[in-house]
Amino acid sequence: MDAGGDTPLRHGPPEGKPAWTRYFGVDYNHKVIGIQYGVTGLILLMVGGSFALVFRTELADTGISFLQAGTYNTFLSMHGWVALAAILLGIGGLANYLVPLMIGAEDMAFPRLNAFAYWINVPAAITLLLSMLFGWDSGWTAYPPLSLRGPVGYQFMFLAIFIVGLSSILGSLNIIVTMLMMRPKGMTLFRMPIFCWAILATSLIQLTATQLIGQAFLMLSFERSLGMPFFNPLYNAAGENIGGQPLLFQNLFWFYSHPAVYVFVLPGLGVISELLPVFSRKPLFGYRWVALSSLAIALVGFLVWGHHMFTSATSPTCVWSSCSRRCWWRCRRGQVL
Amino acid sequence: MLKLPQTSTDRRHFVIVGVLTLVTTVVLGFFMLAILPIKAQKSVQAEPIAWLFQVHIWLIAFLFSLVVVFMLYSLVVFRRRKNDDSEGEHFEGNTALEIIWTVVPLVLVVIFSFIGIQTLNGATSGGDEVQVKATGFQWSWKFDYPNGVTSAEMVLPVGKPALISLESQDVIHSFWVAEWGPKQDLVPGMTTTLHITPDTEGEFKLRCAELCGLSHWSMLATVRVVPEEEYTAWMDQKMAEQNVQTASR
Numbered sequence: 001m002d003a004g005g006d007t008p009l010r011h012g013p014p015e016g017k018p019a020w021t022r023y024f025g026v027d028y029n030h031k032v033i034g035i036q037y038g039v040t041g042l043i044l045l046m047v048g049g050s051f052a053l054v055f056r057t058e059l060a061d062t063g064i065s066f067l068q069a070g071t072y073n074t075f076l077s078m079h080g081w082v083a084l085a086a087i088l089l090g091i092g093g094l095a096n097y098l099v100p101l102m103i104g105a106e107d108m109a110f111p112r113l114n115a116f117a118y119w120i121n122v123p124a125a126i127t128l129l130l131s132m133l134f135g136w137d138s139g140w141t142a143y144p145p146l147s148l149r150g151p152v153g154y155q156f157m158f159l160a161i162f163i164v165g166l167s168s169i170l171g172s173l174n175i176i177v178t179m180l181m182m183r184p185k186g187m188t189l190f191r192m193p194i195f196c197w198a199i200l201a202t203s204l205i206q207l208t209a210t211q212l213i214g215q216a217f218l219m220l221s222f223e224r225s226l227g228m229p230f231f232n233p234l235y236n237a238a239g240e241n242i243g244g245q246p247l248l249f250q251n252l253f254w255f256y257s258h259p260a261v262y263v264f265v266l267p268g269l270g271v272i273s274e275l276l277p278v279f280s281r282k283p284l285f286g287y288r289w290v291a292l293s294s295l296a297i298a299l300v301g302f303l304v305w306g307h308h309m310f311t312s313a314t315s316p317t318c319v320w321s322s323c324s325r326r327c328w329w330r331c332r333r334g335q336v337l
Numbered sequence: 338m339l340k341l342p343q344t345s346t347d348r349r350h351f352v353i354v355g356v357l358t359l360v361t362t363v364v365l366g367f368f369m370l371a372i373l374p375i376k377a378q379k380s381v382q383a384e385p386i387a388w389l390f391q392v393h394i395w396l397i398a399f400l401f402s403l404v405v406v407f408m409l410y411s412l413v414v415f416r417r418r419k420n421d422d423s424e425g426e427h428f429e430g431n432t433a434l435e436i437i438w439t440v441v442p443l444v445l446v447v448i449f450s451f452i453g454i455q456t457l458n459g460a461t462s463g464g465d466e467v468q469v470k471a472t473g474f475q476w477s478w479k480f481d482y483p484n485g486v487t488s489a490e491m492v493l494p495v496g497k498p499a500l501i502s503l504e505s506q507d508v509i510h511s512f513w514v515a516e517w518g519p520k521q522d523l524v525p526g527m528t529t530t531l532h533i534t535p536d537t538e539g540e541f542k543l544r545c546a547e548l549c550g551l552s553h554w555s556m557l558a559t560v561r562v563v564p565e566e567e568y569t570a571w572m573d574q575k576m577a578e579q580n581v582q583t584a585s586r
Contacts, residue, residue: 069551139548145525146508146550233526241526246509286430293439311511311520311546313529 026119028111033118034097040118041089044125048082051075073137074153080140081128081157084260085164089121091267092171095199099175102193105182110174117170124163131156141257142217144231144249148224158221165214172203172210179203190291194284197291198270201298205259205266209302213256216249250312254305262301266294354410361402366395376515379541379562381498381534382460383518389456396445460519463532464498471503473510473523475550478543478558486575490559491543494568498534511547514560520546535562 013019014027022032023039055075058067067075096114100107108114134153138146147154179192179200219230223244234243277284284290370391378387469491470481480491493499503512505523512531513520521531545556563571 069554073548073551073553137548137550143509143547146548149508150550243526246524246526280425282425283427283429285428286435289430289435311522313522313524313527 026115028107028115030096030100030108030111030114033108033114034093034095036093036118037089037096037121038093040121040125041086041093044082044086044089047129048079048086051079051082055079070135070137073139074132074135077136077139077157078128078132081161084140085121085125085128085161087264088164088168091202091263092118092167094267094271095171095175095203099196099199100178100182102196103179103182103187104184105178108174109177109182113170114174117167117174120163121167124160124167127156127163128160131160141253142220143253144220144223144244144246145233147220148232155221155224158217158224162214162217162221165210165217168206168210169214172206175199175203176207190288192291194273194287194290195267195270197294198266198273201294202263202266204295205263205298205301209256209259211256212252216252216256219252220249247309247312250309251305254308255302258305258308259298259301262297266297269294350410350414354407357410358399358402358406361406362395362399365402366398369394369398376518377537378518379516379535379537379539380518381536382463382532383516385456385459386518389452392452393449396449461532463500463534465500465532466497467493467499469493469499469501471501471512471523472506473503473512473545473549473556474506475508476545476552476556478556480558482572484572484576486572486579488575490561492561492563492568492571493533493535494565495538495562496534496536497565498532501531501533503529503531508549509547510545510549510556513544513546514541515544516541522547538562538564 014022014025022029023036027033027036055067055072058065058072058075096108099105131153134156135151136142136147136153136157137150138154142154142157179196183189183192219228222228223230223232229243231244231246231249233241233246236242273284273290373394375387375390376383378384468483471491472479472481478489478491480488482488501512503521503523505525507525509525510523511520512523514533516537517533517535519531519533521529523529539562541560541562543558543560545553547553549556
């Protein structure tokens with residue numbers, strides 16, 4: 001397999017081996033990769049769900065029942081990211097399996113990249129689960145300065161999420177290119193099944209927004225290990241902050257994590273919009289509107305991350321700057337980034 | 338037994354669905370207001386928040402009913418009859434309807450953003466007749482009054498606008514007295530502020546509302562809202578205890 005060579009497209013089981021083995025090795029077929037994504041996602045979902053069950057059970061009674069405070073926080077924080085990674089993988093599974101079939105493409109545009117985007121999730125998931133051994137306790141949001149102070153489990157988590165994010169970016173790039181370049185003649189964009197529109201909107205968010213959280217976690221990681229002062233404030237002799245700004249992280253984090261909500265919901269809406277017409281034997285009502293509103297959701301989703309920061313020191317009135325002089329005053333004092 | 342209209346174009350369907358929607362809205366609205374744990378409003382700032390909450394609950398009750406009643410009614414009344422294997426009518430869409438149900442929610446959102454901003458401005462403003470500096474650290478609180486008095490509990494006179502400035506020594510914390518309404522983070526490296534005018538006497542629990550590490554759950558402090566005279570007496574006593582010289586309060 002030399003660089004630049006054609007990717008061997010293989011439909012059917014590998015030669016000389018039982019058919020099931022292809023699911024446990026690197027395979028370029030989009031259906032195989034889709035199933036790999038889906039099954040890994042389900043496994044992680046069960047792990048994350050078990051974490052949730054553990055700490056909810058602890059909450060059944062007041063006081064400490066069987067978890068220590070630190071262990072409780074670790075379970076709470078872990079279940080968030082494990083379940084999130086699980087959903088991302090599940091969406092990757094649906095998109096990989098269905099999109100090429102639905103638009104009539106032979107396979108994905110970049111089959112080898114597709115396999116790569118899946119396989120980096122395996123070490124990422126292991127790294128994420130390993131972080132449990134050392135513990136981390138900030139909740140999935142990992143707000144600094146808390147995440148800069150806690151146990152070394154944070155470093156594992158940052159690395160794992162960075163890799164999952166990379167997989168998300170590569171996978172969505174692949175899907176967008178497939179959808180735009182590999183439709184056969186006659187399959188116009190507005191003839192695509194509605195699920196493809198949902199996945200297109202999802203992929204656009206994943207391709208762009210994920211970079212922000214990758215960067216945010218990389219910055220956290222560098223601040224922890226190399227002491228780069230991005231987020232933790234430092235004071236000079238006069239008591240002024242000459243160091244980092246904790247709110248910078250919150251802005252970077254929510255700029256991904258709010259649109260991520262639509263990454264999770266849009267494919268679901270797409271699935272329902274496929275299933276209902278089939279079982280009620282009617283065309284989808286307002287197909288073009290549903291398709292365009294999927295894109296609109298993706299767009300508007302980028303503009304509203306501030307609502308996760310109402311109790312932070314930002315002023316939501318900034319958006320309505322004419323409403324409030326206080327906002328200008330706050331901006332001048334550097335309270336709004 | 339009520340005889341339902343027989344054809345799908347009959348206007349009486351809309352009358353029935355309209356009445357059902359209204360009834361469901363009222364039942365659902367009162368039900369939600371009864372079960373939702375909306376805290377008693379014990380500060381001037383909490384009242385507009387509670388009002389906005391109620392308006393939202395009524396709007397949600399109406400919109401939920403509108404969607405669900407129409408859907409269930411159609412599912413039940415226009416279900417497939419026995420031995421009816423004919424195709425359903427095909428609708429590709431309706432541009433006028435699409436525009437209406439895009440524009441109406443948009444207008445609602447804009448109206449509610451405006452009300453929200455007004456409420457927020459009300460809830461985050463007020464006078465500063467009493468000033469307290471609240472410092473959060475892992476995992477406790479400290480309160481400093483401008484005259485130099487330091488305390489582990491916060492005491493405020495009832496009915497007087499207070500300006501609480503918030504500072505954190507280590508990680509992000511959040512100042513929250515549930516009965517007072519507004520919540521404000523303490524961000525290291527800057528001072529944030531919270532305006533509160535407590536209008537009910539009593540003892541309240543101040544909780545940290547931002548996960549701040551191992552003992553976050555125990556980061557509590559007592560807040561007492563007392564009559565003016567009691568506040569003065571408490572302050573005098575504290576000043577005597579702590580040998581504070583300046584009398585400015």
